[in-house]
Amino acid sequence: MAMKTIPHVLVVAGSDSSGGAGIVRDIETLAAFGVKASVAITAVTVQTHQGVQHVDPVSPERVAEQMRAALSANPIAAIKIGMLATAATIEAVAGVLSEHPEIPVVLDPVLASTSGRTLLTPDAIGALRRLFCACTLVTPNLPELSLLTDILGSPVDQARSLIDAGAKAVLVKGGHGSGADAIDILVQAGDAEQSFVSPRLDVSMRGTGCMLASAIAASLAFGDDLEVAISTAKAFVHSKLTEI
Ligand code: PLP
Secondary structure, three states: OOOOOOOEEEEEEEEEOOOOOHHHHHHHHHHHOOOEEEEEEEEEEEEOOOOEEEEEEOOHHHHHHHHHHHHHHOOEEEEEEOOOEOHHHHHHHHHHHHOOOOOOEEEOOOOEOOOOOEOEOHHHHHHHHHHHHHOOEEOOEHHHHHHHOOOOOOHHHHHHHHHHOOOOEEEEEOOOOOOOEEEEEEEEOOOOOEEEEEEOOOOOOOOHHHHHHHHHHHHHHOOOOHHHHHHHHHHHHHHHHHOO
């Protein structure tokens, strides 16, 4: 009887002691999809649900070594990237990604916690933008999108400017917007925008960005195409929000 292969996703992200965000959320999400997780920890953070008390970045060399070890230990079918902490870590991660151009990569551009603490040093924004061209999809929320672009136009204009600068696909998450629906918009080079809609729920939960990006990576690891992966992941996050 043929053995069914369970795909692995490599998560490159920070820890959050409260379990509300970061690598705990990522692993929970991957487990819900029946995907195995490998990890490269980029930073250890001390957090409660109210705030971030300390951030200790892991050395860039150690982040790259963790990634290479995970990639040699397991058949990695997708990579999910979250908190990167510093420009030097971004450069180290970019180096490893360049060795595996065939693996799909989902990047959640984590800049700050909801409580306001910076999770990426401000001088690293340029390096983060340069990493976009190595990623299958980048998933900024509206505040992150504004910080990642110098464009004053609509969110779609801002996302298009990232595409013009080399990003392959940008999913603009509408969770921070207003209106009856939470609308995420996929912007890709040469294609018309695609909207992914779910009813807006009057609840809040930490770590939904981590969940969405991990769920997309899990779906891609099963071989789904990008649009299917996004709608599957959005439905997953919506269902988690209805459980609160
Ligand atoms: N801590 C870590 C390690 C994260 O990766 C993130 C977001 O991805 C956060 C904190 C921020 O989460 P929240 O905005 O829910 O506070």
